[in-house]
Amino acid sequence: NAGVTQTPKFRILKIGQSMTLQCTQDMNHNYMYWYRQDPGMGLKLIYYSVGAGITDKGEVPNGYNVSRSTTEDFPLRLELAAPSQTSVYFCASSSTRDGGTYEQYFGPGTRLTVT
Amino acid sequence: SQKIEQNSEALNIQEGKTATLTCNYTNYSPAYLQWYRQDPGRGPVFLLLIRENEKEKRKERLKVTFDTTLKQSLFHITASQPADSATYLCALGSGGSYIPTFGRGTSLIVHP
Numbered sequence: 001n002a003g004v005t006q007t008p009k010f011r012i013l014k015i016g017q018s019m020t021l022q023c024t025q026d027m028n029h030n031y032m033y034w035y036r037q038d039p040g041m042g043l044k045l046i047y048y049s050v051g052a053g054i055t056d057k058g059e060v061p062n063g064y065n066v067s068r069s070t071t072e073d074f075p076l077r078l079e080l081a082a083p084s085q086t087s088v089y090f091c092a093s094s095s096t097r098d099g100g101t102y103e104q105y106f107g108p109g110t111r112l113t114v115t
Numbered sequence: 116s117q118k119i120e121q122n123s124e125a126l127n128i129q130e131g132k133t134a135t136l137t138c139n140y141t142n143y144s145p146a147y148l149q150w151y152r153q154d155p156g157r158g159p160v161f162l163l164l165i166r167e168n169e170k171e172k173r174k175e176r177l178k179v180t181f182d183t184t185l186k187q188s189l190f191h192i193t194a195s196q197p198a199d200s201a202t203y204l205c206a207l208g209s210g211g212s213y214i215p216t217f218g219r220g221t222s223l224i225v226h227p
Contacts, residue, residue, distance in 0.1 A: 031213050033214075035217075040123065040219065041219050042119075042121075042204065042217040042218050042219035042220060043204070043217040045214065048214060050213075058214075090158050090159075092158070094213055096213065101161070101164050102147060102149065102164060102208055102212075102213055102215065103149075103161040103164070104151075104159075104161065104215075105161075106158025106159050106160070107158055108156075108157060108158055109156070109157070109158055
């Protein structure tokens with residue numbers, strides 16, 4: 001199992017540009033998440049999904065969009081990038097069949113700089 | 116609103132000693148608490164979960180306590196090693212919720 005994979009690893013965007021961060025998991029997990037992590041800060045939830053076709057906002061959804069057309073993929077779309085979106089983005093997944101550990105599996109992250 | 120506090124200052128200890136990290140919370144009654152390890156440039160990795168009705172959980176050199184009266188969890192690493200150096204995050208969740216809230220983490224540095 002590759003687990004959770006994210007692409008790209010690094011990206012520099014100009015203000016106003018758009019991009020999609022890709023996330024794929026091969027563990028057949030029903031939950032998927034997008035977090036951002038700023039230096040010295042914890043993980044802030046952007047969006048999450050409880051299954052294909054179902055998404056919901058987290059704590060900091062403004063400026064982002066998501067979709068979940070399959071169990072495996074959960075792309076994060078940034079429209080009109082702003083410097084405030086400079087951060088490290090983590091995708092994660094978990095399963096309600098995990099025996100109650102609520103364990104999240106994280107990808108390696110995407111480091112995004114908006115200038 | 117609910118608040119999770121982890122010491123923002125790094126904890127420096129000597130190899131072989133026990134490291135103790137703290138996770139405090141307010142305005143919250145979590146059903147479970149998790150601890151994750153995060154290495155620089157990597158995503159967090161799950162270590163342990165403890166539930167509200169459990170006082171203590173152990174896994175190898177790790178021990179976690181959960182005091183719902185003090186609203187605090189302590190995370191201990193015994194016989195610490197330089198390889199234990201990392202940032203440790205706590206996360207709290209409500210019963211049945213797969214959407215926990217993460218603390219900002221505490222950096223642990225173990226000196227040889």
